Amino acid sequence: MAICSSTFVPQIPIYLKRIPISSFLIKPIPACSSQTLTTTSASKDEFPARVGFLGLGIMGTLMAHNLIKAGCDVTIWNRTKSKCDPLISLGAKYKPSPEEVASSCDFTFAMLADPESAADVAFGNHGAANGMSPGKGYVDVSTVDAETSKLIDRHVKAAGALFLEAPVSGSKKPAEDGQLIFLTAGDKALYDMVSPFLDIMGKSRFYLGDVGNGAAMKLVVNMIMGSMMASFSEGLLLSEKVGLDPKILVEVVSQSAISAPMFSLKGPSMVQSKYPTAFPLKHQQKDLRLALGLAESVSQSTPIAAAANEMYKVAKSHGLSDQDFSAVIEALRTKLQSP
Ligand SMILES: NC(=O)C1=CN([C@@H]2O[C@H](COP(=O)(O)OP(=O)(O)OC[C@H]3O[C@@H](n4cnc5c(N)ncnc54)[C@H](OP(=O)(O)O)[C@@H]3O)[C@@H](O)[C@H]2O)C=CC1
Numbered sequence: 001m002a003i004c005s006s007t008f009v010p011q012i013p014i015y016l017k018r019i020p021i022s023s024f025l026i027k028p029i030p031a032c033s034s035q036t037l038t039t040t041s042a043s044k045d046e047f048p049a050r051v052g053f054l055g056l057g058i059m060g061t062l063m064a065h066n067l068i069k070a071g072c073d074v075t076i077w078n079r080t081k082s083k084c085d086p087l088i089s090l091g092a093k094y095k096p097s098p099e100e101v102a103s104s105c106d107f108t109f110a111m112l113a114d115p116e117s118a119a120d121v122a123f124g125n126h127g128a129a130n131g132m133s134p135g136k137g138y139v140d141v142s143t144v145d146a147e148t149s150k151l152i153d154r155h156v157k158a159a160g161a162l163f164l165e166a167p168v169s170g171s172k173k174p175a176e177d178g179q180l181i182f183l184t185a186g187d188k189a190l191y192d193m194v195s196p197f198l199d200i201m202g203k204s205r206f207y208l209g210d211v212g213n214g215a216a217m218k219l220v221v222n223m224i225m226g227s228m229m230a231s232f233s234e235g236l237l238l239s240e241k242v243g244l245d246p247k248i249l250v251e252v253v254s255q256s257a258i259s260a261p262m263f264s265l266k267g268p269s270m271v272q273s274k275y276p277t278a279f280p281l282k283h284q285q286k287d288l289r290l291a292l293g294l295a296e297s298v299s300q301s302t303p304i305a306a307a308a309n310e311m312y313k314v315a316k317s318h319g320l321s322d323q324d325f326s327a328v329i330e331a332l333r334t335k336l337q338s339p
């Protein structure tokens with residue numbers, strides 16, 4: 001049957017015409033699938049789309065830096081403007097609001113602290129949604145709950161643009177090394193379009209279907225992580241109390257079936273009561289709180305995560321919010337038991 005050829009001519013946005021076809025030579029993948037990538041070097045001409053980045057905290061700064069290093073045309077914004085300066089000196093452009101970043105870019109990434117800030121930056125006063133229009137895409141890589149993500153999706157869609165949630169697993173060092181894991185969900189067309197950028201910042205990406213699934217996956221992963229760290233903390237202190245050397249415990253754990261990169265990485269500094277911040281404790285507690293809400297929404301019992309959450313709350317109440325989440329061990333020290 002003859003079909004009018006125009007049926008098959010996709011409406012390619014201008015920015016895609018500027019991206020070489022080699023950037024899209026990635027096998028089409030079904031929902032709930034993943035791709036593991038090898039890092040590739042890029043030249044300035046390879047990523048000509050204009051990319052926005054909102055939120056330059058620990059993670060956002062490193063992620064945006066990798067985009068700049070790869071030769072992308074990056075425009076940034078951060079609530080505290082001074083944090084933009086190092087990236088501006090590396091070639092980033094600056095706009096004074098999320099709205100102006102979104103209106104001047106093809107794709108805008110956002111890496112904000114929590115659901116409130118992610119929502120405010122996306123659709124508050126001078127929020128990104130005001131600058132969105134058909135042909136543009138908004139990618140929220142913050143860790144938020146599914147409801148917030150769906151709300152942002154609705155505002156972005158109302159502007160005629162596409163939305164992808166893409167929270168990341170992996171902390172400061174993986175962000176620096178471009179080794180993050182993206183847990184994405186939402187508009188598949190946008191996923192395909194921004195994959196070259198995800199591949200600069202990460203080592204693998206999962207596409208999980210409908211908006212909310214990426215957020216849920218991230219919260220489940222971080223619920224497990226928060227409980228593991230709380231349990232590890234108990235073990236370290238118990239070993240010390242019974243006269244064992246906690247440094248040897250760290251070594252034994254690292255060789256055992258319960259070995260985890262997190263224990264080997266954080267254990268040695270925890271033994272010295274040092275908690276250099278990679279993943280702020282306040283964000284781990286936020287993730288446990290959101291994960292408990294997720295569990296509640298489906299009547300799933302999560303007693304271990306609930307107990308761990310209480311430990312992080314105690315640690316926060318003792319001023320440890322901005323320390324690394326491994327500082328949760330301090331919540332178990334006798335002197336901290338009663339605030
Ligand atoms: N650090 C880590 O290891 C990882 C963190 N995550 C998640 O990534 C997100 C960011 O984490 P991280 O970079 O560590 O956090 P930071 O606390 O370092 O940065 C938070 C960012 O959010 C901005 N922000 C906070 N509140 C507001 C607000 N009301 N309005 C506008 N901007 C605001 C901050 O701006 P300002 O500079 O002005 O304060 C900053 O840019 C969080 O959701 C976290 O859970 C995910 C994986 C790993």
Ligand SMILES: O=CC(=O)O
Nearest residue numbers: 168169170171279
């Ligand atoms: O969200 C934190 C992480 O390390 O992943």
